Amino acid sequence: MITFVPREKISKNWIFIAPILSIVFTIFFGLLIFTFLGYNPIETLYQIFVSPFSRIDRISDILVKACPLIIIGTGLMLCFKSNVWNIGAEGQFIMGALLAGFIALSFPNIETKFFLLITLITGFIGGALWAFIPAILKTKLNVNEILVSLMLVYVAMLFIDFIVRGPLRDPMSFGFPLSKPYPEGALINKIPFPGIGFLGQLHYGILFVVLLIPVAWIFVNKTLGGFKINVLGSAPQAAKFAGFSQNSITLTVLLLSGGLAGVAGVIEVSANIGQLQPEVSFGYGFTAIIVAFLGRLNPLGILFAGIIIATVKLGADNAQMTMGIPKVVTGLFEGILLFFLLTGETLQKYKIKWSERKYKWKL
Amino acid sequence: MEALILTIIATSIPLLLAATGELIAEKSGVLNLGVEGMMLSGAVGALGTVLWLENPYYGIVAGALSGMLMASIFSIFTINFMTNQVATGLGLTIFATGLTGLAGAPLVGKTIPSLPKIEIFLLSDIPIFGSILFKQDFVAYLSIAIIIFISFFLKYSKSGIILRAVGDDHQSAHSVGYPVKKIRWYATCFGGMCAGIGGAYIPLVLTPHWSEGMTAGRGWIALALVVFASWIPWRIIVGALIFGGITIAQLVGQARGWPIPSQLLSMMPYIATIIALTMISGRLSKNNSVVPSSLGRPFFGSQ
Numbered sequence: 001m002i003t004f005v006p007r008e009k010i011s012k013n014w015i016f017i018a019p020i021l022s023i024v025f026t027i028f029f030g031l032l033i034f035t036f037l038g039y040n041p042i043e044t045l046y047q048i049f050v051s052p053f054s055r056i057d058r059i060s061d062i063l064v065k066a067c068p069l070i071i072i073g074t075g076l077m078l079c080f081k082s083n084v085w086n087i088g089a090e091g092q093f094i095m096g097a098l099l100a101g102f103i104a105l106s107f108p109n110i111e112t113k114f115f116l117l118i119t120l121i122t123g124f125i126g127g128a129l130w131a132f133i134p135a136i137l138k139t140k141l142n143v144n145e146i147l148v149s150l151m152l153v154y155v156a157m158l159f160i161d162f163i164v165r166g167p168l169r170d171p172m173s174f175g176f177p178l179s180k181p182y183p184e185g186a187l188i189n190k191i192p193f194p195g196i197g198f199l200g201q202l203h204y205g206i207l208f209v210v211l212l213i214p215v216a217w218i219f220v221n222k223t224l225g226g227f228k229i230n231v232l233g234s235a236p237q238a239a240k241f242a243g244f245s246q247n248s249i250t251l252t253v254l255l256l257s258g259g260l261a262g263v264a265g266v267i268e269v270s271a272n273i274g275q276l277q278p279e280v281s282f283g284y285g286f287t288a289i290i291v292a293f294l295g296r297l298n299p300l301g302i303l304f305a306g307i308i309i310a311t312v313k314l315g316a317d318n319a320q321m322t323m324g325i326p327k328v329v330t331g332l333f334e335g336i337l338l339f340f341l342l343t344g345e346t347l348q349k350y351k352i353k354w355s356e357r358k359y360k361w362k363l
Numbered sequence: 364m365e366a367l368i369l370t371i372i373a374t375s376i377p378l379l380l381a382a383t384g385e386l387i388a389e390k391s392g393v394l395n396l397g398v399e400g401m402m403l404s405g406a407v408g409a410l411g412t413v414l415w416l417e418n419p420y421y422g423i424v425a426g427a428l429s430g431m432l433m434a435s436i437f438s439i440f441t442i443n444f445m446t447n448q449v450a451t452g453l454g455l456t457i458f459a460t461g462l463t464g465l466a467g468a469p470l471v472g473k474t475i476p477s478l479p480k481i482e483i484f485l486l487s488d489i490p491i492f493g494s495i496l497f498k499q500d501f502v503a504y505l506s507i508a509i510i511i512f513i514s515f516f517l518k519y520s521k522s523g524i525i526l527r528a529v530g531d532d533h534q535s536a537h538s539v540g541y542p543v544k545k546i547r548w549y550a551t552c553f554g555g556m557c558a559g560i561g562g563a564y565i566p567l568v569l570t571p572h573w574s575e576g577m578t579a580g581r582g583w584i585a586l587a588l589v590v591f592a593s594w595i596p597w598r599i600i601v602g603a604l605i606f607g608g609i610t611i612a613q614l615v616g617q618a619r620g621w622p623i624p625s626q627l628l629s630m631m632p633y634i635a636t637i638i639a640l641t642m643i644s645g646r647l648s649k650n651n652s653v654v655p656s657s658l659g660r661p662f663f664g665s666q
Binding site: 141148328 | 436440444445446447449450453454455456457458459460461462464465466468575576580583586587590624626627629630634636637640641644645647663
């Protein structure tokens with residue numbers, strides 16, 4: 001039988017081995033399940049993991065899809081590091097996009113791109129406000145932030161649906177639930193490449209990610225705030241003795257993660273949709289949870305994790321088109337991946353030991 | 364009026380079952396956030412089985428087994444591999460959403476027969492009460508039986524007291540010689556079984572066909588109900604009926620054309636959950652003894 005023996009030091013090797021092994025195991029179990037349910041496993045594997053790399057514009061689409069995942073994942077990283085469980089990023093994304101959309105639609109003739117600064121900040125505020133509800137309830141009344149943040153996702157989804165079908169509906173939309181198109185100043189353009197034109201949907205929103213990752217890295221590793229978050233997460237007792245206020249940290253990480261989710265919402269809508277519609281997110285907020293974990297709660301890791309998960313998402317879209325596999329199937333991979341990643345975390349701290357009684361299965 | 368009460372009861376039964384199962388798991392110290400996932404598995408398991416065997420009762424069994432299967436995945440990782448319970452539970456829900464989407468795809472558009480009502484001899488003839496209380500389906504009776512059973516189990520049986528001990532202080536329970544991991548396995552699987560039956564009830568009684576994510580957040584509301592009931596079984600009945608009532612009220616409101624946009628009405632169950640949690644949590648933080656002290660903490664001791 002297997003037992004776990006604590007390691008004296010956290011294993012450095014496992015920090016790198018675990019994500020790779022997890023991905024291998026995930027693919028293996030994913031294939032088993034596909035075979036069991038009667039889908040062609042090789043074809044599925046090709047569609048999900050290889051087809052997104054088959055053309056250059058598809059590769060740039062991976063980056064486009066990874067963009068919101070990385071931004072939200074970076075915010076969630078701060079929460080999860082300090083043991084605050086914000087699982088409502090999906091709602092914060094929607095509310096950020098909605099508030100920014102409201103501002104954008106209020107200035108229908110604006111053309112200067114400086115206006116984007118305003119919509120991005122508004123989006124940050126929208127997301128942060130939505131995260132403020134679980135934050136204040138958690139810190140003042142000790143209400144479980146997991147359930148509140150999740151319930152607010154449903155509320156946000158219904159709210160944007162109401163706004164887009166009601167107050168902000170474009171009278172010229174021929175009955176479709178769409179807002180008016182955004183003004184030029186609120187749109188994020190595609191990046192032109194000299195000689196090639198555009199690469200898929202690749203847009204300037206990517207620059208935000210390029211900026212965010214180093215800032216997040218410096219914040220987590222080089223500032224007092226980042227230090228507090230790390231201590232609170234890994235040694236809550238030590239944080240208490242050091243006099244770090246748990247409440248103010250909880251409040252800060254929730255507001256930051258909500259704000260970042262809101263910004264991701266603005267970028268997604270301004271770059272890819274250009275107007276408000278009932279569905280703006282497609283589950284980015286939930287997927288980003290997996291991204292944060294796959295990235296080992298580390299900004300650089302999250303960058304890579306975002307790209308990997310975006311690949312799977314695009315692959316699942318392809319699999320849906322070519323094989324009729326429902327695209328929620330990505331959840332299957334994400335779930336298994338998370339299980340193994342978490343097991344990897346245990347293996348960082350514990351060694352496996354095979355004990356004598358090999359043939360007796362005991363729980 | 365009578366029909367309305369019957370619909371409210373039917374709506375609250377999945378919540379009731381899932382919350383009861385989760386209560387037992389949490390009493391043993393396991394916080395399983397995968398309730399939504401286990402309910403979805405129960406729903407798809409029941410649908411598939413009833414389409415295959417054409418008997419709604421097999422659907423209940425299939426739902427229970429699917430829920431338990433999901434709960435055992437959760438148990439392997441959290442109890443044996445000592446992973447973080449919150450993250451694993453989230454993972455379970457995400458996993459089950461994908462798995463049921465895949466397994467449910469061939470079932471789309473097919474309808475199953477509904478679970479028959481069982482009239483209890485003579486009692487069902489009592490005016491008003493009779494048809495509400497004694498003309499229900501098997502699962503409704505079962506869920507009340509489970510609540511009564513676990514109330515007594517937790518309070519008076521030796522196993523129930525051991526279960527609570529494990530949830531309150533796993534280290535001491537371990538030192539006295541109780542198999543902490545095994546007890547948590549059983550409790551989690553019981554939780555999975557209840558959530559699975561609760562999930563199965565949705566296609567068997569409420570909407571007889573498959574749609575992706577058809578539990579629509581009921582698993583999460585069930586989790587909130589456990590807090591709302593402050594871990595006391597009978598209070599789950601009250602909570603579930605309130606939420607059933609709110610869900611039905613908004614449907615009635617939409618049908619009768621209340622001058623409130625339908626989306627705002629649909630928000631009611633979710634907002635009510637937040638309000639209920641807020642009201643209860645303020646009181647709980649003053650009286651901490653009802654919350655299982657080891658809730659969510661992995662047990663590292665070897666056996």
